[in-house]
Amino acid sequence: MKGQTRREFLKQAATLASVTILSKSVFGANERVGVAVAGCSGSESYPTKREEYTMQVLTEEIVTTCEPPNNGSGPLWCYGAPLIARMEDTVYASVMETGIGVPPLCNTRPRLFRKQANRIWEMVWAPDGFREREPCPLVVFPKGRLFLSMNTSAMPPGTYYGRCEPHLLEFSVKDLTHPKLLRPPFPDTAMFTDHSYRGIAADGMREEILLMHIDAHTNEFHYALLKSDGSWDVLGTLSFPIRACYPQVLLRNRAAHVLAIGDIVEPVEEWRRYKREKTKREWDYVFRRLFYTWTPNVFSEPFRSPLEIDNVDATGGHITNLDLWLDAQGVAHLLYLRQQTTPLLRERFFPHLPLRSSLEYCVVKEGQIVQRQTLMEGGEGLSTPIPRYARFHSPDGRRLLVVYVATEPNGSWFNAVMPLLPQRGDAIRIPLREPFTVFFTACERGGNKPSPLIDMFGIAQDGTVLRYACVQIE
Numbered sequence: 001m002k003g004q005t006r007r008e009f010l011k012q013a014a015t016l017a018s019v020t021i022l023s024k025s026v027f028g029a030n031e032r033v034g035v036a037v038a039g040c041s042g043s044e045s046y047p048t049k050r051e052e053y054t055m056q057v058l059t060e061e062i063v064t065t066c067e068p069p070n071n072g073s074g075p076l077w078c079y080g081a082p083l084i085a086r087m088e089d090t091v092y093a094s095v096m097e098t099g100i101g102v103p104p105l106c107n108t109r110p111r112l113f114r115k116q117a118n119r120i121w122e123m124v125w126a127p128d129g130f131r132e133r134e135p136c137p138l139v140v141f142p143k144g145r146l147f148l149s150m151n152t153s154a155m156p157p158g159t160y161y162g163r164c165e166p167h168l169l170e171f172s173v174k175d176l177t178h179p180k181l182l183r184p185p186f187p188d189t190a191m192f193t194d195h196s197y198r199g200i201a202a203d204g205m206r207e208e209i210l211l212m213h214i215d216a217h218t219n220e221f222h223y224a225l226l227k228s229d230g231s232w233d234v235l236g237t238l239s240f241p242i243r244a245c246y247p248q249v250l251l252r253n254r255a256a257h258v259l260a261i262g263d264i265v266e267p268v269e270e271w272r273r274y275k276r277e278k279t280k281r282e283w284d285y286v287f288r289r290l291f292y293t294w295t296p297n298v299f300s301e302p303f304r305s306p307l308e309i310d311n312v313d314a315t316g317g318h319i320t321n322l323d324l325w326l327d328a329q330g331v332a333h334l335l336y337l338r339q340q341t342t343p344l345l346r347e348r349f350f351p352h353l354p355l356r357s358s359l360e361y362c363v364v365k366e367g368q369i370v371q372r373q374t375l376m377e378g379g380e381g382l383s384t385p386i387p388r389y390a391r392f393h394s395p396d397g398r399r400l401l402v403v404y405v406a407t408e409p410n411g412s413w414f415n416a417v418m419p420l421l422p423q424r425g426d427a428i429r430i431p432l433r434e435p436f437t438v439f440f441t442a443c444e445r446g447g448n449k450p451s452p453l454i455d456m457f458g459i460a461q462d463g464t465v466l467r468y469a470c471v472q473i474e
Contacts, residue, residue, distance in 0.1 A: 051399060051419055055430050059470040063113055063121045063457070066096045066464055071104035071194075073134045075466060076438050076458060080246040080260070080321065081137035081200050082446030084457040084468075085146065087173065091115045091442070093457050094138040094148055095466055099130030105160050105194045106153035110136035112146075112176065121468070124176045133164075133194035139202035139209060140447040146171040147209060148179070151196040161193050166213045168226065184211060184224040184232050191217045199247035199258065202447030210251040210298060212238065212258075219243040225254075225299060235298060240291050240306050248324040250332075250445045256298035257332050259309075259324045262289035271316060274348055288312045290319050290336055292364055304367050309334060310360065315353060316345035324445065325392040325400060327421075331370075333400065334362040335390055354380035359387035359404065361420070375402060375418065383409055391441045395473050397450040398422070405436055413437065413461075417454075417473070430471055434460040 066075040075096040076083070084093045093113045109132055112125040137149040148169045155162030166186065169179035186192070192213050199212040199221070209226040220237040227233065244260035251257075266272040266284045275284055290309040295301045310319060320337040327333065338358045341350045356379030363371035378386030390404035400421035407413050413435040419425030439458030442448040454471040 051422070051425060053401075053417065053419060053425070053428055054474045055417060055428055056472045056474060057431055057469060058453075058472050059118075059468065060432055060434070061121070061468055063093060063466045063468050064095055064111070064123070066466060067098045068464070069096070069098040069104060069108050069133075071107060071133050073108070074463070075135055076440070078135045078137055078198070078246070079438070079440075080248045081149070081198065082443055082448075083135060083138055083440045084442050084455055085138055085140040085446055085448055086442040086451065086453070086455050087140060087142060087144065089117045090173070091455055091468070091470075092138060092140070092146060093121075093466075093468070094136050096132075096135045097126070097130070102130045103158035105133045106131050106155075106157070106162070106164070108132050108134075110148055110150075112138075112148065112171070114176070115468070125171070125179070134196060134198075137198070137200050138446065139200055140204065141202065141207045142204045142447065142449055143207075144173040145207070146173070146176075147182075147202070149198060149200045149211065151192070151194070151198065151213070153194060159194075161195065161216070164192050164194055164196065166192055166196065166198070166211070168209070168211065182226060182230070182232075184226070185234055186213070186222050186224065187234070190215050190222050197245035197247070197263075199249035199260075201249035201251040201256070201445050203251045203253070204444075204447035204449065206253065208251065208254070210249055210256055212247065212249060214243075214245065221247070223298075233299065236302060238293065238303050240293075241308070242289060244289075244291050244306075246321065248321060248445065250324050250326055251298070252326055252330075254297045254299050255295065255326075255330060256303070257292070257294045257324060257326065258303070259290070259292050259321050259334055259336075261287050261319055261321045262291065263287055267313075268316070271345060271349065275344055278344060286316075287319055288317055290321055292332070292334060294332065294364075294367060307364065307367060307369070309362055309364075309369070310336070310338060312338065312340060315341045315350055317341050320389075322390050323392040323443070325394065326444075327400070328397065330365075332364045333392065334364065335392055335402065336360050336362075337387060337389070356380060356382065357386050357388070359390055359402070361402075375420075376404075376406070378406070378409070385409070385414075388413075389436075389438050391439070391443070392420075393417075393441055393454050394444065394450045395452045397444075401473070403430075403439075403441065403454060403456070405438070415456075417471075430469075432469055434467065436460055436467065436469070 168182040207228040212223040245263040247260040323335040358377040385406040388405040402418040418427040442455040
């Protein structure tokens with residue numbers, strides 16, 4: 001992570017380890033997209049009427065820019081946690097800024113941006129110092145309260161892997177200049193550093209927040225509940241079979257759900273030696289095991305033993321956890337990207353294995369997997385688009401869409417929406433001038449209400465330019 005170049009930063013921001021930047025493309029409205037579909041067990045609890053949709057782009061614009069921090073992070077590094085939120089006709093975003101001349105690792109700060117109706121984006125708050133390594137997630141309560149998740153360095157500038165202090169900053173929409181500090185009473189023995197791998201979720205209806213930070217010594221997550229009266233309860237720790245990071249966290253009526261990806265040093269020594277010879281780099285973390293856990297009541301019951309959703313250890317693949325959504329029956333819907341192997345390992349160890357990426361969907365009810373489905377797959381030997389990134393979106397809390405990024409076999413990029421519930425439908429392309437390569441949405445996990453508007457915040461081809469688009473579902 002030390003000495004990260006601008007080129008490496010742009011590649012990391014735009015690809016999340018699995019995408020090669022290719023050429024741009026612009027598509028017309030409502031153009032259908034072909035996808036490869038695997039078998040599905042189905043879910044009898046959902047009606048079978050097919051919904052018809054159109055997509056209208058209301059806004060597409062630049063929010064601001066962020067220069068590479070060269071600290072192993074980037075403006076979209078916290079991809080499991082929200083960065084954008086909507087309250088009625090106003091949208092907020094937490095945007096990283098790199099401090100000029102400030103040494104890493106903690107050399108950035110968050111900026112709170114606001115867009116009111118059709119006005120331009122404006123920065124409404126930022127701290128004085130550059131004391132954060134990572135982006136600061138943003139969650140909201142619909143009645144007018146916003147919360148930034150902070151992990152502020154307690155060490156001198158230039159410290160690597162130093163102690164940090166997790167806390168929240170609460171803002172009122174009526175006063176965005178004087179936030180209130182809310183510090184969870186985590187145990188003094190916990191070691192929190194600039195690598196927080198934090199997760200956060202807001203239950204907007206109950207006005208409660210679940211906050212999780214990883215302990216650098218034990219790899220356990222310490223988690224705490226901020227209750228509606230403003231008091232904290234530190235509830236315990238959450239462990240996975242291996243270190244797991246970048247969690248999507250969801251909280252509803254105190255039922256809590258977590259989706260996290262294993263993040264460990266390459267465990268196969270032969271593969272590690274080969275990659276080091278080829279890349280000349282010591283950094284070699286792999287993301288191959290996907291875990292899910294839940295508790296019906298985070299206040300009174302510990303999390304269940306983690307369930308392994310997928311594993312590509314055997315072929316040296318790569319998994320990216322993408323999103324987590326809860327339906328009205330309390331059933332968890334999971335979304336992730338799966339690569340069966342990676343180019344470097346295929347070259348030497350798996351020459352007959354095609355390089356392919358698939359977008360995977362999984363349904364979990366009370367800790368049991370009840371459905372699996374490959375939504376799309378592309379790569380060698382196939383003529384279908386290659387999935388690159390995706391998020392769930394529900395316009396009303398009942399219907400569920402998949403908003404995704406893909407590339408055509410010729411390398412051109414596009415964004416599209418795939419109806420998923422109550423029934424699979426044809427994907428519809430979003431007619432953006434510059435398609436996103438990675439994006440965040442104003443998700444329900446962050447306290448946002450279901451909405452016919454899809455608020456997208458992320459990057460296109462230039463990883464230093466933070467963009468916004470608002471798409472209306474009709």
